[in-house]
Amino acid sequence: MSTLSMFLNGLQVxxxxxxxxxxxxxxxxxxxxxxxxxxxxxxxxxxxxxxxxGMRPETALIMMAGVYYGAMYGGSTTSILLNxxxxxxxxxxxxxxxxxxxxxxAGSALGVAxxxxxxxxxxxxxxxxxxxxxxxxxxxxxxxxxxxxxxILALVASTSLGEGSLIKALISMCMGLIIGTVGQDIQTxxxxxxxxxxxxxxxxxxxxxxxxxFALSEVLSESVEPNTLVTRIPFKxxxxxxxxxxxSFWAMIRGSAIGIFxxxxxxxxxxxxxxxxxxxxxxxSKHPEEFxxxxxxxxxxPESSNNGAAxxxxxxxxxLGLPGSATMALLxxxxxxxxxxxxxxxxxxxxxxxxxxxxxxxVGNIMLxxxxxxxxxxxxxxxxxPKPLLLPMIFIFSFIGVYSINNSTLDLWLLLGFGVLGFxxxxxxxxAGPLVMALVLGPLMERAxxxxxxxxxxxxxxxxxxxxxxxxxxxxxFFLSIPFLRAxxxxxxxxxxx
Amino acid sequence: xxxxxxxxxxxxxxxxxxxxxxxxxxxxxxxxxSIFYVILAYNLPRFSMATIIDAHVFPMFIGIVxxxxxxxxxxxxxxxxxxxxxxxxxxxxxxxxxxxxxxxYIEMLPSIGFIVSTxxxxxxxPYILGWKNWVISLVLAxxxxxxxxxxxxxxxxxxxxxxLGF
Numbered sequence: 001m002s003t004l005s006m007f008l009n010g011l012q013v014x015x016x017x018x019x020x021x022x023x024x025x026x027x028x029x030x031x032x033x034x035x036x037x038x039x040x041x042x043x044x045x046x047x048x049x050x051x052x053x054g055m056r057p058e059t060a061l062i063m064m065a066g067v068y069y070g071a072m073y074g075g076s077t078t079s080i081l082l083n084x085x086x087x088x089x090x091x092x093x094x095x096x097x098x099x100x101x102x103x104x105x106a107g108s109a110l111g112v113a114x115x116x117x118x119x120x121x122x123x124x125x126x127x128x129x130x131x132x133x134x135x136x137x138x139x140x141x142x143x144x145x146x147x148x149x150x151x152i153l154a155l156v157a158s159t160s161l162g163e164g165s166l167i168k169a170l171i172s173m174c175m176g177l178i179i180g181t182v183g184q185d186i187q188t189x190x191x192x193x194x195x196x197x198x199x200x201x202x203x204x205x206x207x208x209x210x211x212x213x214f215a216l217s218e219v220l221s222e223s224v225e226p227n228t229l230v231t232r233i234p235f236k237x238x239x240x241x242x243x244x245x246x247x248s249f250w251a252m253i254r255g256s257a258i259g260i261f262x263x264x265x266x267x268x269x270x271x272x273x274x275x276x277x278x279x280x281x282x283x284x285s286k287h288p289e290e291f292x293x294x295x296x297x298x299x300x301x302p303e304s305s306n307n308g309a310a311x312x313x314x315x316x317x318x319x320l321g322l323p324g325s326a327t328m329a330l331l332x333x334x335x336x337x338x339x340x341x342x343x344x345x346x347x348x349x350x351x352x353x354x355x356x357x358x359x360x361x362x363v364g365n366i367m368l369x370x371x372x373x374x375x376x377x378x379x380x381x382x383x384x385x386p387k388p389l390l391l392p393m394i395f396i397f398s399f400i401g402v403y404s405i406n407n408s409t410l411d412l413w414l415l416l417g418f419g420v421l422g423f424x425x426x427x428x429x430x431x432a433g434p435l436v437m438a439l440v441l442g443p444l445m446e447r448a449x450x451x452x453x454x455x456x457x458x459x460x461x462x463x464x465x466x467x468x469x470x471x472x473x474x475x476x477x478f479f480l481s482i483p484f485l486r487a488x489x490x491x492x493x494x495x496x497x498x
Numbered sequence: 499x500x501x502x503x504x505x506x507x508x509x510x511x512x513x514x515x516x517x518x519x520x521x522x523x524x525x526x527x528x529x530x531x532s533i534f535y536v537i538l539a540y541n542l543p544r545f546s547m548a549t550i551i552d553a554h555v556f557p558m559f560i561g562i563v564x565x566x567x568x569x570x571x572x573x574x575x576x577x578x579x580x581x582x583x584x585x586x587x588x589x590x591x592x593x594x595x596x597x598x599x600x601x602x603y604i605e606m607l608p609s610i611g612f613i614v615s616t617x618x619x620x621x622x623x624p625y626i627l628g629w630k631n632w633v634i635s636l637v638l639a640x641x642x643x644x645x646x647x648x649x650x651x652x653x654x655x656x657x658x659x660x661x662l663g664f
Contacts, residue, residue, distance in 0.1 A: 167574055174560055178557070181560070188553045190542055190543055190552075219596070224590055224592055389634070393642065396642065400657065407658075416600050416604065423593070428521070
């Protein structure tokens with residue numbers, strides 16, 4: 001069957017009332033939670049996973065994709081109005097977005113962000129639709145050593161491109177792998193690191209870690225902050241002027257292209273692409289001096305690239321099972337929760353699922369634009385909820401989320417533990433994203449490693465003897481060296497300055 | 499791999515430890531942790547089938563990597579001047595109360611049930627965080643505890659009922 005007819009089949013599933021409702025609710029709730037100050041996309045997705053438990057797998061995944069989009073979008077609203085980025089990808093949006101808001105042009109910034117996200121999201125899904133099926137046919141030839149190498153690449157890329165210290169990111173990644181080894185080993189049945197606790201036999205759920213390290217630790221950090229006054233910038237309409245659109249149109253297109261390109265690389269896209277897009281726009285601009293003081297292209301480009309990467313990131317996620325960020329790692333976990341293993345066999349084994357997901361992404365993008373744009377002033381009011389009322393609610397929602405996974409109080413204790421751990425990690429600048437990613441990928445990585453070593457009778461040279469896995473490992477090494485190259489450049493610059 | 503030369507070396511061991519940065523303490527803790535982890539992994543029961551890669555291999559691998567990384571962090575933080583403690587400007591009281599209250603909440607949840615314990619949690623915690631309007635927080639607590647219970651029972655996700663039956 002051709003791509004088009006498969007897609008039309010998927011569209012039929014996506015426009016079923018249940019699924020339409022699922023996308024709408026997902027996008028709406030995702031935006032609402034994503035708008036909450038301090039709650040980034042990871043927390044938003046993690047908080048809303050439990051809502052999907054009672055649903056059919058297709059509907060549940062469609063809703064979670066909607067939540068993901070909505071949360072990304074909601075996050076940009078907070079960046080622009082509060083100058084509070086929910087994740088490193090929105091840091092760039094803050095620069096010019098908040099400046100525009102201060103000049104009374106919040107509406108322009110929000111509107112351009114929404115339209116740019118829509119364009120990028122739609123283009124990204126088109127790329128996903130045409131690229132994923134052939135790529136998964138190629139990926140079918142991949143064997144465990146290639147997967148092991150790819151997972152290393154995804155983890156390394158996500159650590160080396162983040163803000164802050166590389167060592168700390170690697171340590172946090174390794175901790176995630178270590179936490180992932182708790183529980184009964186699937187292959188041999190050996191019970192590992194449970195200290196006799198039977199409830200730990202199934203391991204530590206990724207949602208417990210994600211909610212603790214992100215949602216709960218965000219709340220804890222907020223609750224110990226000395227009363228900072230939240231000053232939201234008021235605005236009337238979220239619609240940009242025609243002039244704004246004209247000025248930022250090509251920035252949106254370039255941003256989308258950059259985002260989609262980077263999103264296709266496992267582990268690299270979401271963090272890098274907004275930065276790349278911002279510097280490209282600044283270089284191409286006729287008035288580069290306006291950047292940093294409220295240039296509309298400085299919002300349009302990065303926001304588009306952010307969403308382009310978010311959509312294109314589904315290509316490595318669905319065809320190789322490789323998430324590009326902690327948020328995507330959560331989606332991977334949700335897939336596996338439903339017994340669906342993303343990878344080259346996803347499209348051949350669950351074509352209906354794949355195509356309805358694609359179709360619902362188009363629908364979700366449109367819905368986000370027409371539902372959310374007029375409602376932005378309303379969403380912005382969420383920011384005004386006083387912190388003392390908001391923070392306890394996030395606590396309770398995290399508790400419910402965790403309790404609903406296994407009905408276990410042990411999980412709640414673990415959640416609280418992760419919350420405190422996440423708080424300490426924040427304090428000492430250890431990023432939590434790599435930990436969550438590694439926790440989801442760890443068991444898959446271990447399986448790939450053991451299968452590879454079984455293939456080679458225990459000889460680790462198998463990872464470097466196969467061309468594809470060697471190439472991927474070299475790429476990973478390259479990513480690892482980026483922070484060092486950056487550091488050296490800085491040293492050189494400072495020497496010149498002296 | 500000995501410790502690198504350090505300005506405070508000549509002052510003596512005690513002073514040396516006192517001048518450690520927070521990162522050095524963290525690195526040392528992590529190194530000890532990873533040694534324990536590797537030992538635990540090494541002592542995992544083995545199967546003697548020749549072809550299978552046993553359950554201890556991967557944990558030992560990542561344990562050793564973690565150990566190496568913590569040494570790296572230890573060495574890397576040598577030149578960083580001792581910064582002000584990040585705890586300094588924080589108002590820890592609120593956060594501490596939230597953690598304690600959560601612990602009580604988790605402990606009480608199975609016995610007194612979701613609605614009652616959530617109501618209590620949501621009623622008390624805004625006050626701790628500085629909200630003085632009891633009417634609003636009580637009404638909100640009532641709506642949210644019953645509302646979420648209703649929502650999740652319609653979604654067929656059971657929340658603890660407790661001795662009172664709700």
